[in-house]
Amino acid sequence: MMALEKDADAAAHWPQGQYEQIFLRAGHPSRLALVIGEDAAVQGFLVARQIDAEFEIENVVVAGSVRRRGLGTRLVGELLRLAHSQGAKAVFLEVRESNRGARALYEKCGFTEIGHRKRYYQDPEEAAVLYRLDLA
Ligand SMILES: CC(C)(COP(=O)(O)OP(=O)(O)OC[C@H]1O[C@@H](n2cnc3c(N)ncnc32)[C@H](O)[C@@H]1OP(=O)(O)O)[C@@H](O)C(=O)NCCC(=O)NCCS
Numbered sequence: 001m002m003a004l005e006k007d008a009d010a011a012a013h014w015p016q017g018q019y020e021q022i023f024l025r026a027g028h029p030s031r032l033a034l035v036i037g038e039d040a041a042v043q044g045f046l047v048a049r050q051i052d053a054e055f056e057i058e059n060v061v062v063a064g065s066v067r068r069r070g071l072g073t074r075l076v077g078e079l080l081r082l083a084h085s086q087g088a089k090a091v092f093l094e095v096r097e098s099n100r101g102a103r104a105l106y107e108k109c110g111f112t113e114i115g116h117r118k119r120y121y122q123d124p125e126e127a128a129v130l131y132r133l134d135l136a
Pocket of ligand 1: 008009010011012058059060061062063066067068069070071072073074095099100101102104105106108
């Protein structure tokens, strides 16, 4: 997962410890990872966390060699199914304004733009676009 993330400039970049926490029994209790793998190689993953009756998608990455084959859609779709089955009311996320590909993916999955946050990201500085999808 870390190798994929490092290869994707537009992904959220986390330290190793934060990934390890997802898989520790005593780790962050409300964070989950969905992983698509083939022949022991991770081809894509999504990390999200539950905050009361909402889920936040924190990162989605698909390997460069297998993009535009529907894996991102599968990951987001699976998270929406999971959130719905757990009674969540909504899923939200934020993404770099310039990340056209990811924004197109989220909009195709039914997310609606609900706002902007100026200078939200650093290195390089950029606004965030906030998206939300109501499950009710
Ligand atoms: C964003 C990302 C996860 C999409 O994964 P993917 O597996 O290629 O997505 P899909 O194949 O399911 O694409 C679904 C739709 O999203 C849109 N889309 C995806 N990538 C796109 C791109 N580069 N440009 C324009 N539209 C794009 C298209 O509408 C696409 O449907 P289509 O192929 O029928 O036209 C992938 O490009 C990626 O890992 N990017 C780097 C990391 C990143 O930016 N993560 C999101 C921010 S946290």
